[in-house]
Amino acid sequence: MAPTSRGGSDDGDRQARWLHPPARTTSCADRRIEGQARGLQRMVEEDKYCIDILTQVSSMSSALQSVALGLLDDHLNHCVVDAAAIGARTPSRG
Secondary structure, three states, X not given: OOOEXXXXXXXXXXXXXXXXXXXXXXXXXXXHHHHHHHHHHHHHHOOOOHHHHHHHHHHHHHHHHHHHHHHHHHHHHHHHHHHHXXXXXXXXXX
16 A cells, blocks of 8 residues: 655645555454444443453453554555655755
8 A cells, every 4th residue: 555645845744745545454453443342332331340341441452452553564564665765766955
């Protein structure tokens, strides 16, 4: 997934120039996390045993960490590499 350039030359807009397209790999994980969040909410509303709720929280934390690592990997392998390649072709401003 290559980043999409929005164009523009304002340095204040530098971060906004690189946008991730919707991540295909996170949609399944998103649904799983969403289901876990609904389950957690239901468990709290039903006053379930604390250890069971903590187990669910831990499961959600692991799932979120997995999504975060996948996004970071994608960012490093595509956005950073593409930005570095473009930067190498662009004369320095200094």
